[in-house]
Amino acid sequence: MKKQRYAVIGAGALGGLYGGLLARAGFEVHFLLNRDYDHVMQHGLQIDSKLGDFHLSDVHAHASADTMPPCDVTILGLKTTNNGLLQDLLPAPTREGGLVLVLQNGLNSESDAAAVVGPENVLGGCCFLCSNKVGPGHIRHIDQGRIVFGEFGDRAIEVTPRVQRICDEMVSAGIDAHTTDDLPKTRWKKLMWNIPFNGLSVVLDASTKELVDDPDSVALVEQIIREVHAGAAACGVTVSPKSIATTIDVTRTMVPYDSSMRLDYLAKRPIEVEAILGNPIRAAQGAGFAMPHVETLYRQLKFLNQRNQNG
Numbered sequence: 592m593k594k595q596r597y598a599v600i601g602a603g604a605l606g607g608l609y610g611g612l613l614a615r616a617g618f619e620v621h622f623l624l625n626r627d628y629d630h631v632m633q634h635g636l637q638i639d640s641k642l643g644d645f646h647l648s649d650v651h652a653h654a655s656a657d658t659m660p661p662c663d664v665t666i667l668g669l670k671t672t673n674n675g676l677l678q679d680l681l682p683a684p685t686r687e688g689g690l691v692l693v694l695q696n697g698l699n700s701e702s703d704a705a706a707v708v709g710p711e712n713v714l715g716g717c718c719f720l721c722s723n724k725v726g727p728g729h730i731r732h733i734d735q736g737r738i739v740f741g742e743f744g745d746r747a748i749e750v751t752p753r754v755q756r757i758c759d760e761m762v763s764a765g766i767d768a769h770t771t772d773d774l775p776k777t778r779w780k781k782l783m784w785n786i787p788f789n790g791l792s793v794v795l796d797a798s799t800k801e802l803v804d805d806p807d808s809v810a811l812v813e814q815i816i817r818e819v820h821a822g823a824a825a826c827g828v829t830v831s832p833k834s835i836a837t838t839i840d841v842t843r844t845m846v847p848y849d850s851s852m853r854l855d856y857l858a859k860r861p862i863e864v865e866a867i868l869g870n871p872i873r874a875a876q877g878a879g880f881a882m883p884h885v886e887t888l889y890r891q892l893k894f895l896n897q898r899n900q901n902g
Contacts, residue, residue: 601670608638613760700866716771717780743774746775790867798847815884819882822871
């Protein structure tokens with residue numbers, strides 16, 4: 592079977608790594624680049640990874656989405672704060688019916704892509720990944736790397752052949768890819784990490800290691816995780832209670848890591864407050880359930896984000 596052609600929109604810590612691995616394995620991958628375009632055209636793409644460092648000298652780089660060819664799969668790794676750009680970025684690579692694989696943080700993040708290309712052409716997934724963009728065309732992957740993805744919807748949907756094919760191709764490229772028949776469950780499980788560790792890393796100005804090494808911050812983390820777990824249940828999503836302790840235990844074993852939200856905040860970029868906290872809060876409220884500790888964190892982050900942007 593012929594290999595599928597891939598596009599990457601948002602070629603940073605996530606898209607740069609996964610797109611780079613696919614390109615190294617011989618897949619045709621087209622990268623949409625912004626400020627890095629000239630650098631990558633001249634110097635290529637450098638990936639420093641726990642899976643092995645490598646350099647791609649011949650990169651299909653694009654400064655505009657309009658020059659991208661039609662692709663079978665478009666990997667969307669853009670931050671949700673930039674989703675207003677999707678109406679201009681997605682039509683070209685999907686113009687012959689290609690799929691969009693949304694690998695963004697938060698809840699219901701696929702909806703913006705679905706509004707552009709149609710929900711039938713959208714897949715969604717979560718990345719459990721410690722990776723940073725450390726310079727132009729330079730990605731440093733330090734830990735984790737798992738992708739879990741499946742059909743987009745608000746309920747469990749069986750793994751389809753198109754999902755399995757993408758997964759098989761990713762695995763062949765050395766990516767720790769897995770399918771799910773329950774995307775809402777996958778997203779809520781990721782939120783059990785993202786909400787406390789992203790949010791508290793900004794509010795407390797702390798790395799993940801600092802958060803799990805201090806008994807007071809661990810108590811806050813667990814309190815928030817339990818609340819998110821209960822919010823998922825109120826929305827009809829059943830996550831094993833064992834995931835509460837596992838979320839903390841896995842973080843203890845991770846390489847010391849700055850969350851993506853903290854890095855964005857320190858760089859004075861907009862942070863993903865609505866996707867990661869606002870959407871789950873509103874979903875739980877719609878099911879008649881309040882998450883007061885998450886709401887407090889949400890309002891603190893909104894204040895800090897606004898002040899950061901105004902400053």
